Amino acid sequence: MSATTAGIDAGRSSRTRLPGAGLLRGGRETAACALTLTVTAAAGAAALVVAFRRAEWGGNDQFGYFWAGMLIFTLPAAFWGVRRTASARLRLAVLVGYALFTYLPKLLRNPSGPLYHDEYAHWGQAHDILLDGRLFEQNPIVRVIGEYPGLHATVASLAALTGLTVWHAALLLLITTHVLVVLGVAVLAGQLWPDPRIGVAAAFVYSLNSSFLYFDTQLGYESLAIAVLIWALAGGLRTMRAGTRGARIGGVVLTVLLALATVATHHLTALWLTGIFGLIALACTVVSVRRRELVTAARTAWALTSGTALVVAFWMGAVAPRTGSYLDPYLGRALGQFGGLAGGSSGGRTLFSGSVAPWWEQNTAFVAPGFALLAMIGATVLWWRRRRSADPFTTAASAAMLLVGALYFPATLLILTPSGAEGARRSWAFSYLGLAVVVAPMIIALLDRPRRVFTGSLLLCGCALMLVGNNAAGMNPSYRFPGPPVFGSDTKAATPEVLAAAAWMRETQGRETRLVADRYSGLIFGSYGEQEPTTGSESFPTYDLYLAQPGKPISPALLHQLRSWRFEFLVVDRRMAEQVPDIKIYFETNEPIPHDGRPAFTKAQLAKFDTMPWLIKVYDGPHVAIYRFDFDSLGAKIARNPR
């Protein structure tokens, strides 16, 4: 009998022997749990509010308050969740409470409107669907998201049906999906192991990943898609175990429907879903060949993989054919840069360069992958020991999840490359799913050994360390905390001046006019302003307009592109000549602009537009100016005398 099963049986037998006493103890336990978690949640929420207020006023002790607030609730919640004597409903209540509490940091970060880079894009897209009722419109901030309308359609539909604002409908959806993610991981693990504590432990381990608190709680397509992925996997595993043909066919149909919803929402999530199903099918096939078992499960797994792959291939081939060209440069450049680093050349990233995160948070970020590695080694050893005694399907599926979890480690190396960092961070939410599902049985096995108070305390400390470290590695402090205005930060782009300029533009020029802008102005003009900004690209280098020296000609090819694509306005933020952007980007990630710690533009480069007869300065503020293109006046001469 495994340690895990023994744990369950022990719990059952105690209830059987003393039903009245067990009920009474259960009631007391529930009351104690409710009281503890209510008090700690209130204390934690208070500490979070203090942290955000300190950060808002430019303090530097917000990190301590924040983590104190988080840990004061999460550690007792983990304790109650994996407690052997807890009832199934108490565990459910703990998981729901935990999910809701862990949404609080993001709720406090921006309770009333979009703030993160992608949030502006998705909010604008949902807003446009609500106004026009049309899907698949191109988004000016993130081009590809128009072809993945799942999130925007859901938010706009909720807003239309309930009368909520787009932002409040989005919050309702995001909080629901956050709870579904936590429950889904527990259910997913529950498909493999009978001990419900393993499911709860898996949910807690998954919540340690760097995307859980901030990235997958934002108004972004992954936030919805990852919840669908987790439930599609849970449904898929249930289908593979199904006893009747009818149930298997129905399960495949439902899973393919969920896969369709996933791919209609987010490209990467759909690819991960297909890949994970493929790995499970492969593992089941290996077991079926070697042990003459799981033949039906393997066939079902291949049916799920093929169905999902077909749906994903159809969507990416017929509906969103530009996805490949959108994703490919990130991976290609990241691998190239990683190759360069391995070869000893420069061009890598210095982690936490100029970061305001305290030393202890930075150090935990370096320790967390090591701790995860230890956990994975332990999980692998446990899997190896139990591979013959455990249920064959559990052995096969957990082998596949081990492989998924192992992908976390190569991705941590990609964080050292400028182009790979973003992709590496985004992969952790998926690889941690595998890691959580396979590490959870090891945690419960450790807790079932003697000296469990000591082991439990040690595990809680490890979890706390990983929670802090992963978040420090995965999210910039300017995304996590409010703060004084800073130029060149996505989260601080919405200054009153830029908002007023965008509002003036919408009021006087209407919606959906095409304009050229920097990254930060583009976010506001493209969302609140309801315009269609471009911030440039390799094939459409609009940043050359700003880079051109005064008196020097601007590329005729670029002017031709601007004219033929009916661009009407140019937005100039003169702070580009005064300050270095906080996140070291002026226009886009791969811009050909030097980043040497000094502003990349001179004042003359940005003031030259005032003297060009093909640019009409229609708006001006202390920093932001708006010019209208008048391409017919290109080459016109200006009189030097007024009369």
Next chain:
Amino acid sequence: MTTIRLTLLAYVSLGGTLAATGRSLAAVPFCLFALLICGELLLRAIPGVPAGHRAGVPAETGVPAARLGLAAMAGLVTLPLVALALHATGVPVRVTPLAAGIAATVSLAAAGAVLRELLRHRRADVPTQRGPHLPAAAAAVGTGTAVAVAVPVVLAIAIGGVAARIYTDSPKPEQPGYLSVALNGWAAGISKPVTVPRRGLVVPVRVTSAGLDPVTVSLRVRISGHLVGARPVTLDADTARSFTIRVPALPSDGCLRPVRISVGATSAGFYARGTGKGRAAC
């Protein structure tokens, strides 16, 4: 609960959502409930009710939210799938088509579920009385489960709501103020050089002050860098005022001249030429 009753409940919830349009507090629970029931019906129609727990096989009994969670997810994805179906048929995504789409999904799922239940009962040779019933174990949400979900939700709304209210109501650091000038009225639409008539041209401008103390500044007009008019204007805090400036007649030489309207250090402007088609060298 029987599929028929669930279906009726879904229609009632959907009707309640439509009836409560504009009153979000009432519409939200109706809408979420309608989606949850729609999801449950989809589960009954497509994979069917699980045959029950088999000994030695892990099941969802450990976390009772398995069925509820899957139903919630199935209901939630109904929204984008209905929206996609509307798009494919050329219907805009609006309240009535959405509600009709969800109602159609509910009807189809209910029909599928009833058919599946009838077939199962026929195979099992179980007499059906007052419509097909599901096994008690497969009931979507028990009272205990509902309480286990509702208690933390209520507590979270209370604690999170108070925390969010305290945070949003707390005093915030002042944002930097600004003074801006913009072409206004017809002038905001200037898209090419303006021809100034012999009597001159009146141009509307808008000056905005936000986050600054009341200030008196000079509103200046320059042509080719030369000052041709100026007057002091007073701007109260957080106000937008409209002014007009007068551009005098320009020489009839056909040459473009920059017209700059400035308030303090900020300026807007356009290019202008006089009437006539002079050929002077510019």
